[in-house]
Amino acid sequence: MNPHDATKELATALAEARVVAVLTGAGISAESGVPTFRGPGGLWEGHRGEELATPEAFARDPVLVWRFYDWRRTKLASCEPNAGHRALVAIEKRVPHFTLATQNVDGLHRLAGSENVLELHGNIWRIYCERECHEVIDRRAPLPEPLPPRCPRCHAPLRPGVVWFGEPLPWHLFEQAEAAAQAAQVFLVIGTSGVVEPAASLARVAKHAGAFVAEFNPEETALSRYASALFRGGAGDSLSAVVTALEDM
Ligand code: BJW
Ligand code: ZN
Numbered sequence: 001m002n003p004h005d006a007t008k009e010l011a012t013a014l015a016e017a018r019v020v021a022v023l024t025g026a027g028i029s030a031e032s033g034v035p036t037f038r039g040p041g042g043l044w045e046g047h048r049g050e051e052l053a054t055p056e057a058f059a060r061d062p063v064l065v066w067r068f069y070d071w072r073r074t075k076l077a078s079c080e081p082n083a084g085h086r087a088l089v090a091i092e093k094r095v096p097h098f099t100l101a102t103q104n105v106d107g108l109h110r111l112a113g114s115e116n117v118l119e120l121h122g123n124i125w126r127i128y129c130e131r132e133c134h135e136v137i138d139r140r141a142p143l144p145e146p147l148p149p150r151c152p153r154c155h156a157p158l159r160p161g162v163v164w165f166g167e168p169l170p171w172h173l174f175e176q177a178e179a180a181a182q183a184a185q186v187f188l189v190i191g192t193s194g195v196v197e198p199a200a201s202l203a204r205v206a207k208h209a210g211a212f213v214a215e216f217n218p219e220e221t222a223l224s225r226y227a228s229a230l231f232r233g234g235a236g237d238s239l240s241a242v243v244t245a246l247e248d249m
Helices: 003-016 055-060 062-076 083-094 108-112 171-183 201-208 235-247
Strands: 019-024 097-102 117-119 122-129 135-137 158-162 186-190 212-216 229-231
Touching (some): 003 083, 003 186, 003 235, 019 201, 062 122, 062 158, 083 108, 083 235, 117 171, 171 201, 201 212, 229 235
Parallel strands (some): 019 186, 097 117, 186 212
Antiparallel strands (some): 122 135
């Protein structure tokens, strides 16, 4: 199918849908200047993100892990939502039941104006006590030295409010995301390599429940085979074209 037909087909499906769900990953924020996790640019001082995003790495070297997150927070502080984030806001306004499940911790969907957002992997601006006695939103970037920041109540190290490998997702959010995937007539998979579970399973759930699945990603991914429409460019341009087609209907 040529890109124009796919755009029209998806716009028609969106115009008719009562329930729409979306799964986003790092790729939707790439055009805002946020580095993705895997692939080119997915490195920080010779470390792979996956190596540092674990409770074991934090236990072993909390200063190293905090330097990684502080670097990302500092970079993020000057990033703004892009056309892809904004297109999802426009789609949410036109659909009766819209759910946006994101694996991103950057908070850019909410900043763009999306309302029903489920942050499955947490939020990088949230910080909580390792002993779980206290939680804060701290937007300072960089954080004042020395790292790691400490709990104002019990003095234990504070940790980033994100979900690391081997940790459970906030299950009440995941349950909502799964219910939305199950009920969706249209499911969009945007800017994710689709290799991290259980988030990736949402696309399979939607497909098996009969949704029209569309993928937005310049590369083929682990989830491409579930998609009936493939948009192989940057998410910003393709999603904007879909919104334009939707508004012209
Ligand atoms: C563009 C673009 C443009 C570029 N436009 N696109 C089943 C099978 C096997 C393993 C498991 C399983 N179930 C669980 C596991 C283990 C594990 C897992 O999935 N491992 C696999 C990697 C093998 N999962 C977990 O551990 C999860 N927890 C769990 O399951 O707990 C169970 C439990 C229950 C009860 C008690 C205890 C435990 C937790 C997963 C947490 C993931 N955390 C991270 C870090 C978050 C914090 C941080 O940001 O630092 O989340 S890892 C990292 O990967 C981050 C991301 O959200 C996540 C996904 O990455 P994403 O978004 O897909 O990014 P990339 O970089 O991979 O892809 C970018 C894409 O964009 C690419 O495709 C590009 O082409 C594209 N792109 N430019 C559109 N302009
Ligand atoms: Zn504490």
